[in-house]
Amino acid sequence: EVQLVESGGGLVQPGGSLRLSCAASGLTFNNYWMHWVRQAPGKGLEWVANINQDGSEKYYVDSVKGRFTISRDNAKNSLYLQMDSLRAEDSAFYYCARAIGAATSIWGQGTLVTVSS
Amino acid sequence: QSVLTQPPSASGTPGQRVTISCSGSSSNIESNTVHWYQQLPGTAPKLLIYSNNQRPSGVPDRFSGSKSGTSASLAISGLHSEDEADYYCLTWDGSLNGLVFGGGTRLTVL
Numbered sequence: 001e002v003q004l005v006e007s008g009g010g011l012v013q014p015g016g017s018l019r020l021s022c023a024a025s026g027l028t029f030n031n032y033w034m035h036w037v038r039q040a041p042g043k044g045l046e047w048v049a050n051i052n053q054d055g056s057e058k059y060y061v062d063s064v065k066g067r068f069t070i071s072r073d074n075a076k077n078s079l080y081l082q083m084d085s086l087r088a089e090d091s092a093f094y095y096c097a098r099a100i101g102a103a104t105s106i107w108g109q110g111t112l113v114t115v116s117s
Numbered sequence: 118q119s120v121l122t123q124p125p126s127a128s129g130t131p132g133q134r135v136t137i138s139c140s141g142s143s144s145n146i147e148s149n150t151v152h153w154y155q156q157l158p159g160t161a162p163k164l165l166i167y168s169n170n171q172r173p174s175g176v177p178d179r180f181s182g183s184k185s186g187t188s189a190s191l192a193i194s195g196l197h198s199e200d201e202a203d204y205y206c207l208t209w210d211g212s213l214n215g216l217v218f219g220g221g222t223r224l225t226v227l
Contacts, residue, residue, distance in 0.1 A: 035216070037162075044119070045154070045162060045205050047216040059215050095161055100216065101152045101207065103173040105164040 002026040002106065004096050009111030016086050016115070022079040022096030022108055030074035032099045036081045038092035039110075048094070049081065064090075086115045120145060121206055121219035128225040134194040137222045139206035141187050145217060149209040151189040153182055156203045156221075165204075166191060193224075201226045 004027075008020040020036070036048040049060045049070040058070050069082040079096050093110040122140040129135040139151065153166040164173055166182035169189065181192045189208075193200055206219040 037218075044203075044221040045156075045207075045218040047207075047218060050216065061215050062213070100164075101150065101167055103164075103167055103171065105167070105173070107161040107163075109161055 004098065004106055004108035006094060006096050006108045006111035009094065009113045011114045011116065012086055013117050014087060014115055017082070017084045018086065018113060020081040020083065020094055020096075020111060020113070022081075024077040024079070024098070027098070027106060029077040029098070032104065034070075034072060034079045035097045035100045036070060036079075037095045037097055037100070037107075038090075038113075039095070040089075040092040043092075046092075047100075050100070051079070083113070086113075088115050091115045119220045120210060120213070120217050121208065123204075123206060123219040123222045125220065126223050126225065128227055129193075129196045130227045131196055131198060133196045134192060135196060135224065137191045137193075137204050137224070139189045139191070139219045141189075141208065141210075143187060144212040145187075145208050145210040146184065146189055147187045148211060151182065151184050152207045153180075153189075153191045154205045154207060154218075156205065158202070162205065196226055198226045200224060 005023045035050040051058050051070045067085045071080045091114050095110045097107040099105045150168045154162040155165045156162045169184040170182045179194050204222045210217045
């Protein structure tokens, strides 16, 4: 089955850290840009970060620069998002996605991150 | 507040044609391709249109996209009840050096 499966979400206190993972199966992973997109409950979509095929290019939305780090391991068909210094406003469903602007776009089902004391 | 402006809501009756707009600027829509996503309640977003006007395999030809200058539009003809969803435009912004989504439009089929 072709799918992306996110994991690693949960409840964390403000200032804490979480590492999200996205496992790809049944699909080509290392030929594509990969992305993290988030959506606060009841709110719109927000692109968070992306990474190119070999990990040499990375881009971030301004609000997470210096706090979040995107990475990938092509040998493991996996994408990661290290999230540090978490804030309440980072609470959201986090989706990983392949090729966000192409016919080959595939999204996972999301993992929920809640930042609260 | 997104740099891409969409109307928060739109509506139509079954069989009608509706259009959803996405307004941007020279640093985003005018100089980059636009993509459109559909999100049904409780599900992950689904790509409807890529590269301004291309449909992925499996997307009905009732859905079409266009772009002119700093604006883009998604048109849905022959509206179905199952088209009731949230719709988002997406493009690259060269000034922000990142991808940006529009604020989203909730489509109601009356």
